Amino acid sequence: MQISIKQILFFIGFIMSKNKKNGNFMGDAKNVFLRDGILHIINESYSDNYIKENLKVLKAFRKGPYKINNIYIPSQWNSSIKWEYFLPIWENYIKNKLLQKNNINILDIGANNGYYSYLLYYELKKYNKNIQFYLIDPVKDFYNQFIFLKQFFPEEDQKNWHYEEIGWQEIKKYKSFDLILCMGILYHHTDPYYLLKTIHNLLVTSGILVLETITIDLNDYPLCLIPEKKYAGSSGIWFIPNKQAVFNFLKRSNYREIIFHNTRFLIEEMVQNDYLPGLKECLSEDKKTTIEGYPIPYRSFFTAIR
């Protein structure tokens, strides 16, 4: 007989529910907050033992770190750094455009365990809008982590989050979204133009794309680097554009008001731990190139409007 992860989680949840404390969770933003780079979720209806037992059946977290009550969950990336670079774009540009609407639909492509959707949801919640978040990611392990994390948030918020285990190629909600997050996705796909065109079709008129991608810092022409096998020790990377190439991809996909916002050196976001390569395995000794001899990676934020 085959037992699925969902069944195991349900069974553990059932057993451990005996360890739960009594009391309803009337959560608000003070129960969900980012401090010292850790996303804290406080929900005293759940015991530490319940959290620890449930974590045992999940794979290592890529995005985080989290702390649920007293339990720290480490992650491969220090995801708060990307958030710090996103926040000024949100405050100075996106927020004003989005808050003109009362019903706001947001799509997070490659949402992983939901990290950035949670943070953005609570930024928006302050303004009393009807917010619906759609999260997509085809990888089961990340979906399982989302289901695990979701239970600790207030129920009134959970009902606004809709996660599907699908890739962007499968989503058919044309002209549905006011804001689409496409972060850490572009360079993983073999056809960046098709990805950007698909997103364009999913946005409402005047909808906003947030595009965050690895870029190289070469300035003469609009260029993409195509690694032979790996880039900075990582496989599954197809195109790494420079800034001008991102502009041209966006222009040719019919976006307007294309803005470059900021850039940062990528490798510092990697948390050094046992299951990750260190800086040494990604970059040359003098840190001027990747170990493969390519230009070093940056991460850049852009926005564009349909």
Ligand SMILES: C[S@@+](CC[C@H](N)C(=O)[O-])C[C@H]1O[C@@H](n2cnc3c(N)ncnc32)[C@H](O)[C@@H]1O
């Ligand atoms: C580098 S991570 C980026 C995660 C997150 N968006 C961020 O900015 O940190 C890429 C994510 O895309 C997901 N992914 C892979 N193929 C995908 C597809 N076809 N459509 C949507 N997401 C995909 C992966 O499972 C992974 O969670």
